[in-house]
Amino acid sequence: MIEPRPVIAAMAAYALPDTTAPEGVEPVILAQNEHAFAPTAAVRAAVDAALASGQLYPDSEWTNLRAAIAAVHDLDPARILCGCGSMELMSALVNAYIGAGDRVAMTEYGYLFMRTLVKMVDAGLNVAPERDFQVDVDALLDAVDADTRLVFVVNPGNPSGTVIANDEIRRLRRALTDDVLLLVDEAYSEFVEPGFNAPLFDLVDAGNTVITRTFSKIYGLAGLRVGWGYFPPEMIVNLRKVMTPGGLSQLSQAAAAAAMRDQQTASRARAEIARLRELLSRGIAALGLRVIPSQTNFVLVDLNSPERAAAAYDFLRSRGLIVRPMGGYGLPHCLRISIAEEPHMRATVDALAAWQA
Ligand SMILES: Cc1ncc(COP(=O)(O)O)c(C=O)c1O
Known part of the structure; x- marks a missing residue:
């Protein structure tokens, strides 16, 4: 065998x-x-309409979905990647950028899936303690060593549910060197009180920061498996090499675009x-x-x-x-x-x- x-x-x-x-x-x-x-009637209608051309492969550029996300968040569609859940995007990122001997720094109660990914590529993990279920940026910085290639934070946290002020994430980014990638998993960010955290997407423009989001939580489409992320352009080219081409079904793309347009x-x-x-x-x-x-x-x-x-x-x-x-x-x-x-x-x-x- x-x-x-x-x-x-x-x-x-x-x-x-x-x-x-x-x-x-x-x-x-x-x-x-x-x-x-x-899902709402509008989302179900969008899925129904997409099913009419179910004999065709999906749009591998996610054109309509990217446009919907870009319009709502005022982003450049070319920097958006869509995947089968944000899990696929995290997986692609680790596969493309982290290898044996590299280390990933994350916090004590950060999303467990990252630990699985780190093991899969035979990398090491540096775990920073949290203070009473709250991410401690200084402790996370202490966990970064010369082999650390990726720092992973979840905001708001799962399972803590607590929020890191985005100013603290900006401080974290400033303290990291340019060769360390920062991944901010914002799967639950849409639940945060409006106005509490100004968006961080501008950090992506500066390079070496990536933000992932999902349609599984506030948009209620967990069963359709749609995630998206905002990436520096050079990373998009490399991430697409390790993602399944055309992996996101046309039904899922249509549902997510309709949900995003209904703020x-x-x-x-x-x-x-x-x-x-x-x-x-x-x-x-x-x-x-x-x-x-x-x-x-x-x-x-x-x-x-x-x-x-x-x-x-x-x-x-x-x-x-x-x-x-x-x-x-x-x-x-x-x-x-x-x-x-x-x-x-x-x-x-x-x-x-x-x-x-
Ligand atoms: C913190 C966090 N990130 C990412 C995910 C995965 O989201 P997706 O459904 O987009 O793969 C979850 C799912 O529960 C989560 O809790």
Whole structure:
């Protein structure tokens, strides 16, 4: 039997959560930070229209989608890359730019998928501590050494839900040398209160900074797998070499373009998610549990011990409420709960209250 490369044989696959409920119980998935609301009629109509030419390969230049993103964010379409989720873009970036012996610096609770990518290319990881679930730029700078080629930050953080002020990211960039790439994963940035963080796209124009975003969160298209990023032009040429040509289906492109053009729906979703997050956070805090203040579509709850977290997880699951255990992040005493529609949020608070009782 043919053997995989030794680094692949030695690594574990990126772990997705178990989303099954006990037999006979209808599961409510609060484990994957999916959107609370289904796609709009306009998005579904766009998919339907795209299906009419389903016999053709998709537009490998993402022309319509890039135009929609560029118009909303006032960007140069030529610097936008679209992929099958921002995961594909991160994967391409690591594959094209990071190799054996290189090191990647990230923070303690940064998105776990980066750890998988680093292992895949046999690179090393330098992990900086966070301070009470908040990224500490000085600690991250301390984690950068002579072999570091990439610094990875997630803003807002997953699973912390906390925001780094973009001024701090600018300070981070200024302190890094030009040969170190900075990747800012902004998968949840659209949930942040408007005006809190002025956009960072100008850093990309200066080179050596990359920003990725997604349609999986506030635009509610996780199942269609669309991510995008803003890149320096030289990087686009090299990233496209390692991406699957025509990988993003025409249906996904059409859905994402329609969702991007409907900023009103996105704004309404932001406000509604904030309201539901507040409802959940207050309900859980009233039970005497610590909820880390979040500006995303999820909250991290501290159950004080791994045993209590495991027991609360089991109790919630027995009621069909599937939340995310956090052992993989080194936080076995915590659970992460995605924001969903109001009845599910109330059911979660009620279940935690019943468990406490
Ligand atoms: C921090 C972070 N980045 C990226 C992603 C992946 O997003 P996509 O669906 O665009 O691949 C996720 C998904 O949960 C995430 O939490």
